[in-house]
Amino acid sequence: MTSLTLALGVRPGMRDRWLGRIAEAWALPLLALTVALLAFSAFLAACGVNPLAAAALIWRGAFGTWFSWQNTLQKASPLLLTGLAMALPARVGLMVIGGEGALVIGGLACAVIGPTLSGLAGSAGGALLAQALMLAGGMAAGALWLMIPGALRFWRGVNETISSLLLNTIAIAVMNQLVEGVLRDPLSLNKPSTVSLAPGLMLGQIPGLSVHVGLAFGLVLCVAAGVLMQRTSFGFAASVNAGNPRAAHMVGIDVGRLILIACALAGASAGLAGAVEVAAVQGSATASLAAGYGYSGILVAFLARHNPFAIIPVALLLGGIVASDGLLQRHLDLPDATVAVLQGFVFIAVLAAETFSGRLRLRCRLWLPLSLRGEPRDG
Structure with a gap:
C-alpha cells in the first residue's frame, strides 16, 4: 500500500475507483470545452472571421482588465x-x-x-x-x-x-x-x-x-x-x-x-x-x-x-463569455447571437461528453503511475 493510500485512508480496492472519479470529474468538462471551442472556431472561420482574433477579444472582454473582471462578476452573479x-x-x-x-x-x-x-x-x-x-x-x-x-x-x-x-x-x-x-x-x-x-x-x-x-x-x-x-x-x-x-x-x-x-x-x-x-x-x-x-x-x-463548488468557476467562465459580447460586436461586427452560438456548442458538447461517464474510471489503471496504483515496480 502506498504512502498516498495510507495518508488518505483509502483501501487498495477503492483506490483506482477514487482516482478514476477525480480524473473523470476534470476530464469530461475539459473535453467538452475543447470540442466546443474547436466547433465554434470552425463556425467563425466559415463566417469569414479570424478565430484567433475572436478568442483574443473574448479574453479581453472577460478577464483582460479590471473593468472586464467586474463586468464578468456581474454577469456571473x-x-x-x-x-x-x-x-x-x-x-x-x-x-x-x-x-x-x-x-x-x-x-x-x-x-x-x-x-x-x-x-x-x-x-x-x-x-x-x-x-x-x-x-x-x-x-x-x-x-x-x-x-x-x-x-x-x-x-x-x-x-x-x-x-x-x-x-x-x-x-x-x-x-x-x-x-x-x-x-x-x-x-x-x-x-x-x-x-x-x-x-x-x-x-x-x-x-x-x-x-x-x-x-x-x-x-x-x-x-x-x-x-x-x-x-x-x-x-x-x-x-x-x-x-x-x-x-x-x-x-x-x-x-x-x-x-x-x-x-x-x-x-x-x-x-x-x-x-x-x-x-x-x-x-x-x-x-x-x-x-x-x-x-x-x-x-x-x-x-x-x-x-x-464547481458551479463557481464555471459561472465565472460563462459570465466572462457573456461579458465579452459587446467587444465582439464592435470590433468584428458580429451579431449579438454569436455568444449564444458558443453557448449552444458548449451545451451540445457537454451532453455528448456525458456518454463517456463511467468509462474513464474503467480505463484509469492503464495510465495512472505505478506509484499511485500501488503496483510493484519492475526489478
Missing part, C-alpha cells in the same frame, strides 16, 4: 444561483429545468412586495428589514414554484423535465399578463413595468467592487449547498436516492420529503436570483426578467457536473 437551481434536484436524481420560471416568479414577488414597504425606506434599519422581506418573498415564491414539478413527479409520476419546462412558459405568461395588466405602473409608457422600488430599498454594491451584493449571495449559497450535499446526512440520502430510488425507499429514506426539500432549495435559489435582478438591477419587474439566466444555469450545472 445570477448564473451562480440558477446553476444551483438545476444542480440541487439533480443530486436527488431529478432533471428539473424550471430555473427560468422560478426566477421570473421570484422577481415578480419582490416587485409586488417592495412598493408596499416604501414607508420603511426612510431609516437604515427599516430599509434593511424591507430588503430582507423582499428577498425572502422572492425565495419563498421560487421555492413553491419548483416544488410543483417535484410533487407531480413523486405523487403522480409526471416527468419533472417536461412539467418544469412547461412551468417556465406559464411563469413568463403570468408575469407578462400582470405587468401589462393589474400591476402596470401608469407612468411606464413605452415599456410596461410594475411600480419602481423606492431608491432606499435598492440593494447596494459590494464594497470596493462595481458589482451588486447578489454575487456574495451566490458564492455563499454555492458553498453552503456544497457542504450540505457532501458533508451531511441529507446529502448522503440524496446520493442514495439518485443512485437507486427503490433502495432508498427500502432503507427507510423519506423519498417524497427529500424530493420536495431539494426542489424547494432549488426554487429558492432561482427566486433569489430574480429578486436580486429586481432589487439591484432593474428596480421593477418588466419583460426583461425573462433574460434566459435560468436556461444558462442549466449549462452551468451540467458543465460543473452538478457539483455546487
Whole structure:
C-alpha cells in the first residue's frame, strides 16, 4: 500500500475507483470545452472571421482588465444561483429545468412586495428589514414554484423535465399578463413595468467592487449547498436516492420529503436570483426578467457536473463569455447571437461528453503511475 493510500485512508480496492472519479470529474468538462471551442472556431472561420482574433477579444472582454473582471462578476452573479437551481434536484436524481420560471416568479414577488414597504425606506434599519422581506418573498415564491414539478413527479409520476419546462412558459405568461395588466405602473409608457422600488430599498454594491451584493449571495449559497450535499446526512440520502430510488425507499429514506426539500432549495435559489435582478438591477419587474439566466444555469450545472463548488468557476467562465459580447460586436461586427452560438456548442458538447461517464474510471489503471496504483515496480 502506498504512502498516498495510507495518508488518505483509502483501501487498495477503492483506490483506482477514487482516482478514476477525480480524473473523470476534470476530464469530461475539459473535453467538452475543447470540442466546443474547436466547433465554434470552425463556425467563425466559415463566417469569414479570424478565430484567433475572436478568442483574443473574448479574453479581453472577460478577464483582460479590471473593468472586464467586474463586468464578468456581474454577469456571473445570477448564473451562480440558477446553476444551483438545476444542480440541487439533480443530486436527488431529478432533471428539473424550471430555473427560468422560478426566477421570473421570484422577481415578480419582490416587485409586488417592495412598493408596499416604501414607508420603511426612510431609516437604515427599516430599509434593511424591507430588503430582507423582499428577498425572502422572492425565495419563498421560487421555492413553491419548483416544488410543483417535484410533487407531480413523486405523487403522480409526471416527468419533472417536461412539467418544469412547461412551468417556465406559464411563469413568463403570468408575469407578462400582470405587468401589462393589474400591476402596470401608469407612468411606464413605452415599456410596461410594475411600480419602481423606492431608491432606499435598492440593494447596494459590494464594497470596493462595481458589482451588486447578489454575487456574495451566490458564492455563499454555492458553498453552503456544497457542504450540505457532501458533508451531511441529507446529502448522503440524496446520493442514495439518485443512485437507486427503490433502495432508498427500502432503507427507510423519506423519498417524497427529500424530493420536495431539494426542489424547494432549488426554487429558492432561482427566486433569489430574480429578486436580486429586481432589487439591484432593474428596480421593477418588466419583460426583461425573462433574460434566459435560468436556461444558462442549466449549462452551468451540467458543465460543473452538478457539483455546487464547481458551479463557481464555471459561472465565472460563462459570465466572462457573456461579458465579452459587446467587444465582439464592435470590433468584428458580429451579431449579438454569436455568444449564444458558443453557448449552444458548449451545451451540445457537454451532453455528448456525458456518454463517456463511467468509462474513464474503467480505463484509469492503464495510465495512472505505478506509484499511485500501488503496483510493484519492475526489478
